[in-house]
Amino acid sequence: MGMIVLGLRNLLRNKVRLVLVAILIGVPFFLLLAMNAIGDAVQRQTAVLAENVNTVLQLRARGSMGHVNMVGQDRILPQDVPEKVRGIEHVERVEPYLLAMAPITPPNFVMHVGLAPTAVKRLESHGEAGNPRIIAGRDLTPEDAGQDVAIIGQGYAQWAGIKPEDMGTATLTVDPTRTHPVIFAMKRPTRELRIVGMYASGYVFGDLQLFMPIETFRSIYGTDQGTSWLFVKVDSVENVPLVAQRVRETVGYVADILVPESAAVFTATTSRTVKQLSGAGGLLAIALMVIVVFFVLLMTVRERAREIGTLKAIGASDGGVTVQFLTEAVALSLLGGALGLLLFQAVGAMVTGRLFALSIGPFLPSHYKPLFESLAVSNQVSASVLLLVLVVAVVAAVVGSAYGVWQAVRLSPLEAMKHE
Amino acid sequence: MNRATPLIELRSVSKSYRKGGETIDAIADIDLELPEKGMVAIVGPSGSGKSTLLHLIGAMDRPTRGEVVVAGRVVNGLSQGELTRFRRRTVGFVFQTFNLIPNLSALENVALPMEFNGAAKSERTKRAKALLERFQLGHRLKHRANELSGGEMQRVAIARAIANEPRLVLADEPTGNLDSKTGALIYELLKEISRERTVLVVTHAEPLAAMADRVLHLQDGRIGA
Numbered sequence: 287m288g289m290i291v292l293g294l295r296n297l298l299r300n301k302v303r304l305v306l307v308a309i310l311i312g313v314p315f316f317l318l319l320a321m322n323a324i325g326d327a328v329q330r331q332t333a334v335l336a337e338n339v340n341t342v343l344q345l346r347a348r349g350s351m352g353h354v355n356m357v358g359q360d361r362i363l364p365q366d367v368p369e370k371v372r373g374i375e376h377v378e379r380v381e382p383y384l385l386a387m388a389p390i391t392p393p394n395f396v397m398h399v400g401l402a403p404t405a406v407k408r409l410e411s412h413g414e415a416g417n418p419r420i421i422a423g424r425d426l427t428p429e430d431a432g433q434d435v436a437i438i439g440q441g442y443a444q445w446a447g448i449k450p451e452d453m454g455t456a457t458l459t460v461d462p463t464r465t466h467p468v469i470f471a472m473k474r475p476t477r478e479l480r481i482v483g484m485y486a487s488g489y490v491f492g493d494l495q496l497f498m499p500i501e502t503f504r505s506i507y508g509t510d511q512g513t514s515w516l517f518v519k520v521d522s523v524e525n526v527p528l529v530a531q532r533v534r535e536t537v538g539y540v541a542d543i544l545v546p547e548s549a550a551v552f553t554a555t556t557s558r559t560v561k562q563l564s565g566a567g568g569l570l571a572i573a574l575m576v577i578v579v580f581f582v583l584l585m586t587v588r589e590r591a592r593e594i595g596t597l598k599a600i601g602a603s604d605g606g607v608t609v610q611f612l613t614e615a616v617a618l619s620l621l622g623g624a625l626g627l628l629l630f631q632a633v634g635a636m637v638t639g640r641l642f643a644l645s646i647g648p649f650l651p652s653h654y655k656p657l658f659e660s661l662a663v664s665n666q667v668s669a670s671v672l673l674l675v676l677v678v679a680v681v682a683a684v685v686g687s688a689y690g691v692w693q694a695v696r697l698s699p700l701e702a703m704k705h706e
Numbered sequence: 707m708n709r710a711t712p713l714i715e716l717r718s719v720s721k722s723y724r725k726g727g728e729t730i731d732a733i734a735d736i737d738l739e740l741p742e743k744g745m746v747a748i749v750g751p752s753g754s755g756k757s758t759l760l761h762l763i764g765a766m767d768r769p770t771r772g773e774v775v776v777a778g779r780v781v782n783g784l785s786q787g788e789l790t791r792f793r794r795r796t797v798g799f800v801f802q803t804f805n806l807i808p809n810l811s812a813l814e815n816v817a818l819p820m821e822f823n824g825a826a827k828s829e830r831t832k833r834a835k836a837l838l839e840r841f842q843l844g845h846r847l848k849h850r851a852n853e854l855s856g857g858e859m860q861r862v863a864i865a866r867a868i869a870n871e872p873r874l875v876l877a878d879e880p881t882g883n884l885d886s887k888t889g890a891l892i893y894e895l896l897k898e899i900s901r902e903r904t905v906l907v908v909t910h911a912e913p914l915a916a917m918a919d920r921v922l923h924l925q926d927g928r929i930g931a
Contacts, residue, residue, distance in 0.1 A: 292810075593807060598793075602790075
């Protein structure tokens with residue numbers, strides 16, 4: 287029975303204390319895992335945004351929002367612009383959008399969007415977030431081209447009384463004649479669209495859109511030609527300025543070109559902020575673990591001073607005493623880590639979302655907060671998470687126990703002679 | 707006793723402490739030779755330096771002046787690692803409060819010093835078992851300290867002290883926490899093991915001192931007549 291086994295057996299001397307200490311270490315571990323999960327989730331979301339936005343130019347008719355029924359903002363891009371842009375080097379994909387506004391409960395309105403069924407479904411006004419999550423039914427498919435079908439945001443669906451379980455059978459009537467202080471009536475017949483899917487975007491206005499095939503949109507609003515917005519996907523971030531210049535040269539001054547500056551600002555600020563905050567949270571968690579291990583070991587050494595003295599008197603080396611206490615500290619820390627992992631798997635997804643809203647959300651740049659309000663946090667325990675727990679447990683144990691071990695090593699065998 | 711080959715030699719050994727700006731001589735200029743084998747009792751009033759003398763001989767403390775030679779080695783000149791090895795191989799300790807490791811069985815307690823000394827598991831288990839059986843504890847091998855009586859604990863402690871077959875056993879008030887009947891059993895045991903080695907006992911118990919081959923009377927840090 288070596289000092290390692292002796293250290294492990296020492297853990298079981300006081301089971302109540304063992305449970306208490308495991309909880310005290312397990313909670314910071316949970317916090318660490320939560321912060322790690324938040325960092326991962328934000329990184330994933332940022333990567334999606336970077337993919338969809340950082341390399342995407344947006345073209346609109348010069349000086350116009352390009353909404354086909356918006357007062358004073360209804361000029362759209364000429365019909366030949368997409369073809370011209372498609373021919374430019376470094377352009378990967380061109381996605382034409384048509385947009386119309388539709389009034390709901392005053393003074394609010396929703397957005398009707400026509401696009402190729404497989405195009406990235408970008409959310410109007412922010413424009414940063416693309417392909418929101420389908421939460422019921424299905425997404426549009428190439429077979430939907432020209433069909434009277436649509437997918438609807440959950441906010442719009444709620445207003446329209448459409449429930450997730452109704453996907454595929456629910457219908458929504460689009461009425462181009464309805465007006466609003468900034469929407470003019472278009473004398474067109476109403477059209478009933480079958481709602482095949484419902485999505486969630488993570489922020490309020492993003493959930494107030496209706497995506498339909500572009501041919502269907504043209505047919506409803508009578509917009510036979512032209513494009514409200516044109517999204518131009520460039521093959522790399524480095525080529526964005528060059529493509530922007532070529533677009534300017536090719537299409538002339540009929541278009542405003544919006545370069546993805548806001549997205550760059552987003553990735554540079556939000557992502558960095560979240561990483562810093564989740565990193566700080568993680569460090570705080572590790573510090574808490576170290577503090578717990580520090581005090582537990584110090585208390586243990588003081589309690590067992592006579593026993594340590596006895597071990598030394600009967601021949602234990604300083605190395606042996608070190609191994610015994612280090613084993614105890616590492617085992618305690620790993621036990622706390624295992625408890626933290628179990629906690630995280632059980633309630634991680636639920637608690638982490640709230641933790642994010644309370645600890646990191648408030649520090650985000652205000653105009654990007656909505657994008658992360660429904661952050662999808664995973665509570666899956668991957669190999670890298672296990673490795674993280676293992677490494678942190680060992681580091682916290684070694685750092686936290688260093689002083690206690692030093693105290694134990696310094697104890698003289700004379701301690702064994704002290705009478706109670 | 708063979709006076710020609712001393713196991714322990716103290717040459718002008720003193721041990722002083724500073725307390726409240728005052729120097730206290732716990733041990734004052736002691737010269738002493740103790741032979742291989744036999745039982746030596748150290749007696750004297752409280753504060754006379756009995757325990758300090760035991761600590762110096764057991765290499766648990768270093769003298770302020772002089773030399774402590776045990777088994778031919780000047781122990782006050784040994785490094786920390788050498789002291790550990792010295793205690794492991796040359797000295798066995800018996801404490802007043804038994805000092806068994808509480809979460810180990812009697813067998814494991816006795817085997818522990820042998821493990822520190824590098825003995826193989828089978829060897830140390832065999833020897834620990836044999837020692838405990840020799841001390842009538844064969845039925846208590848798997849019992850932990852809190853499951854043993856005071857006398858049983860002290861017998862386990864004595865078995866542990868001689869596990870590595872040291873040439874010297876130091877016992878500090880070994881019957882101090884035992885009733886007189888149990889104490890008498892421990893005296894017998896110490897006397898028995900002193901036939902194979904030197905047993906140095908600090909005691910207030912007159913019957914134990916009476917059993918010793920030699921009695922050292924300490925008074926104010928000096929050995930009296």
